[in-house]
Amino acid sequence: MLTCRPYPLIFLCFEKYRYLTPSFNRPGVQEGLSLVEQGLVGTWIVKDMSRFGRDYLLVGQYTEIVFPSYDVRFIAVNDGVDSARGTDDFTPIRNVFNEWYVRDSSRKVRAVLKAKAERGERLGTRAPYGYKKDDHDSKKLVVDEEAAAVVRRIFAMCAAGRGPSQIARKLSEEQVLCPTTYAYQKFGVGHVSLDLEKPCHWTDSTIANMLENELYLGNTVNMRFSSKSYKDKRKVEHPREECLVFEGTHPALVTQEVWDIVQRVRQNRRRPTKMNEQNKYSGLVVCADCGSTMVLHRAHTMKPTWNNFTCRTYKKEGAEVRTAHYIRECVLDEVILEDLRRVTAMAREHTREFAEYIGNRQSAEIQREIRRQERELTAMRKRGAELDAIFKKLYEDRVLGHLSVEQFQTLSGGYTEEQKKLAAEIPAKEAAIQKLRDTVSSTEGFTAKAKRYTDITELTPELLRLFIQKIVVHEKSTKWSKKAMQTIEIHYSDIGYIGGDIQQNKESPRQEISA
Numbered sequence: 001m002l003t004c005r006p007y008p009l010i011f012l013c014f015e016k017y018r019y020l021t022p023s024f025n026r027p028g029v030q031e032g033l034s035l036v037e038q039g040l041v042g043t044w045i046v047k048d049m050s051r052f053g054r055d056y057l058l059v060g061q062y063t064e065i066v067f068p069s070y071d072v073r074f075i076a077v078n079d080g081v082d083s084a085r086g087t088d089d090f091t092p093i094r095n096v097f098n099e100w101y102v103r104d105s106s107r108k109v110r111a112v113l114k115a116k117a118e119r120g121e122r123l124g125t126r127a128p129y130g131y132k133k134d135d136h137d138s139k140k141l142v143v144d145e146e147a148a149a150v151v152r153r154i155f156a157m158c159a160a161g162r163g164p165s166q167i168a169r170k171l172s173e174e175q176v177l178c179p180t181t182y183a184y185q186k187f188g189v190g191h192v193s194l195d196l197e198k199p200c201h202w203t204d205s206t207i208a209n210m211l212e213n214e215l216y217l218g219n220t221v222n223m224r225f226s227s228k229s230y231k232d233k234r235k236v237e238h239p240r241e242e243c244l245v246f247e248g249t250h251p252a253l254v255t256q257e258v259w260d261i262v263q264r265v266r267q268n269r270r271r272p273t274k275m276n277e278q279n280k281y282s283g284l285v286v287c288a289d290c291g292s293t294m295v296l297h298r299a300h301t302m303k304p305t306w307n308n309f310t311c312r313t314y315k316k317e318g319a320e321v322r323t324a325h326y327i328r329e330c331v332l333d334e335v336i337l338e339d340l341r342r343v344t345a346m347a348r349e350h351t352r353e354f355a356e357y358i359g360n361r362q363s364a365e366i367q368r369e370i371r372r373q374e375r376e377l378t379a380m381r382k383r384g385a386e387l388d389a390i391f392k393k394l395y396e397d398r399v400l401g402h403l404s405v406e407q408f409q410t411l412s413g414g415y416t417e418e419q420k421k422l423a424a425e426i427p428a429k430e431a432a433i434q435k436l437r438d439t440v441s442s443t444e445g446f447t448a449k450a451k452r453y454t455d456i457t458e459l460t461p462e463l464l465r466l467f468i469q470k471i472v473v474h475e476k477s478t479k480w481s482k483k484a485m486q487t488i489e490i491h492y493s494d495i496g497y498i499g500g501d502i503q504q505n506k507e508s509p510r511q512e513i514s515a
Helices: 027-037 056-069 091-118 145-159 164-173 179-187 204-211 256-267 312-317 329-349 351-399 405-438 443-452 461-467
Strands: 002-004 041-046 073-076 131-133 141-143 220-222 225-227 235-237 244-246 285-287 295-297 308-310 468-473 485-492 505-507 512-514
Touching: 027 041, 056 073, 056 091, 091 220, 145 164, 145 179, 145 204, 145 256, 145 461, 164 204, 256 461, 285 312, 308 312, 308 329, 329 351, 329 443, 329 461, 329 468, 329 485, 351 405, 351 443, 443 461, 461 468
Parallel strands: 041 073, 285 468, 485 512
Antiparallel strands: 002 041, 131 141, 220 244, 225 235, 295 308, 468 485, 505 512
């Protein structure tokens, strides 16, 4: 309660605070402090010191510095505090005890949540969109078929090449209830972002969060977010490696296959061109020489058969640095479609021979890559030992007076940065080598997909993401020639690059292709 001067005589502020730690950002407190700064408050009355705040530093600052400077009388009724009678020596200690209580309560709550997370219990209080709580066990999730159909459709649209903004716009146009409105109307569950005036307003951030949420894969991911302390409530997101992941805790709404396709699409985010079209190859076609993603050129003045890919580096820096690696989209379509049909047919009709071939080829390639990376790791470790010796020599020269302080700092600065860089790169290189050693042939997954797609008539974004990892385009054997051979390497998901055992020549009006 505040009494104000000179007019009005009394200002009352009743505020029901719902949280354990009263914050000075509460609307009522901010309104009162604003009146204090205007010199309108004569007395500030609270029930007890803990209701004013539990941060002993801020409470002390206001009660001992700010309020006296504005001639504001402070009263805490239950604690018997009244600044008009002078400062109570026990008041600062009481403020510390109030904060200790919050700190101890926060520690206990964190311990309980951590124990639940380690047991695999879901920490969320609301059922996510697409699910509802089990009537017999509120800790379990069951599928809400009406919302689940929308979730599956969202993943399907993304796998087909649509981005979050396009999906959100499509759902809004079709008047599909957004998650907050749907939960409110069906289950009576409110949310801070609920807007009943726009019940069908989908946002791209909502779609993006759904597409990246492993919950729809049937997994529970605990400890993904946390706060720094009970004083700082800002969310801190942890990398997946630091989270507690429990697989198969509830029914999945999307398959692993669809999930993988969507994640690959999300890694190579596609934007509509000025022609309002999207590149179905976005992120898949790369230059064999510089490794950069190739750019698709289209225009209203061009015939569709003349749409072409060129090297991104060539486009930026010109012919003096890189060649164009020019290839037309229609030619690439024919090559990819024909090779995809041939490889999937081999996987279906000669499964055992196909698996043996892929296994032998992968083993040889992996061993070569492991040896290459081991040589790089050895060079890194050798350089690290050299830097240690250099630092030792520099330190000795500094102690003996052979180097001044300025010379020592100048010489050691560059070496320090190199040493830090090596300290970060060596563990990453070790992890990469171990990952290669753990790699095994995955022809079973590829064969299973090949058996499901027995009649491939056209290339779609879903098929490209499902079967192909990347497409490497080489320069023509004869520069600027219209009939020169051009090599295309198709790297398939799970099995990698098939190689020259599957040969094909494709002739077009401008060029011949060898894949």
